[in-house]
């Protein structure tokens with residue numbers, strides 16, 4: 001059995017607020033409980049949803065939720081396996097997810113069903129930032145049920161989730177009109193998409209490109225793109241947003257997300273597609289735990305291509 005220390009460094013926050021409330025603390029390493037695995041984390045992705053959680057937007061600033069750890073995504077090496085766990089071994093390289101907001105730490109404990117084997121060709125950084133974007137992208141694509149030859153508009157098309165969505169679609173022969181800033185256009189073209197800049201006149205620019213109309217729209221940025229889908233004549237049940245929940249409920253659009261595809265088989269299959277090179281996840285930046293505030297400062301500019309990852 002690997003030597004496991006009593007304490008570890010972990011990202012924590014004790015009050016709701018902006019990224020300045022984040023700090024690294026020495027805390028007990030979680031015990032090895034039945035049905036769970038303990039993983040030495042090699043990389044842990046960061047996601048915009050964590051900013052919203054930390055600001056209390058999901059929990060209504062409920063004091064009972066504090067102090068809190070942070071982070072869903074991780075990849076690492078299994079260092080201990082609890083009683084009753086089958087199919088995961090000590091020493092195995094895995095990636096997975098934590099519902100307990102605890103992956104941004106040197107060690108994370110999760111139910112054994114929340115890890116999958118890391119394909120050898122996947123780097124620690126890509127594996128550690130994969131779960132949320134990959135499963136969310138899969139949920140979003142499934143929600144609009146696209147067929148080869150159809151035209152799908154994607155907003156935030158080069159972001160973490162958007163970039164994954166774009167490639168899932170183009171790999172299936174779907175025509176993607178990819179909304180992104182100019183800096184991302186060449187990258188999107190290299191993935192087989194047709195990029196278009198956001199800003200004034202966007203609807204007209206899309207209509208010029210979509211000579212046979214737009215069949216579906218996947219939004220990864222905000223409510224204006226759900227409205228854009230309606231203006232483009234897309235049926236509401238083929239408009240999906242992963243973020244504009246109120247507008248989706250109001251208009252009857254879809255709002256699927258990572259919770260709908262939280263399944264080790266789905267994550268394992270998506271990880272293989274990335275390892276095979278069918279889908280690229282660019283690493284926009286890596287930061288040590290101590291620089292967690294800087295990592296979120298970069299993410300919160302909302303212009304990341306691919307993923308920012310913490311390396312504990």
Ligand SMILES: NC(=O)c1ccc[n+]([C@@H]2O[C@H](COP(=O)([O-])OP(=O)(O)OC[C@H]3O[C@@H](n4cnc5c(N)ncnc54)[C@H](OP(=O)(O)O)[C@@H]3O)[C@@H](O)[C@H]2O)c1
Nearest residue numbers: 048049136156158159160161180181198221242257258303
């Ligand atoms: N429901 C769920 O399960 C779920 C899961 C994951 C994420 N989310 C949410 O989905 C959103 C995206 O997450 P992410 O990880 O993909 O974020 P991200 O990696 O930070 O991507 C942000 C993207 O937004 C684009 N962007 C910036 N300004 C824009 C504008 N005015 N119009 C259109 N696009 C613009 C950027 O593109 P340029 O760089 O080209 O400007 C960038 O690609 C977040 O709000 C997150 O909270 C939801």
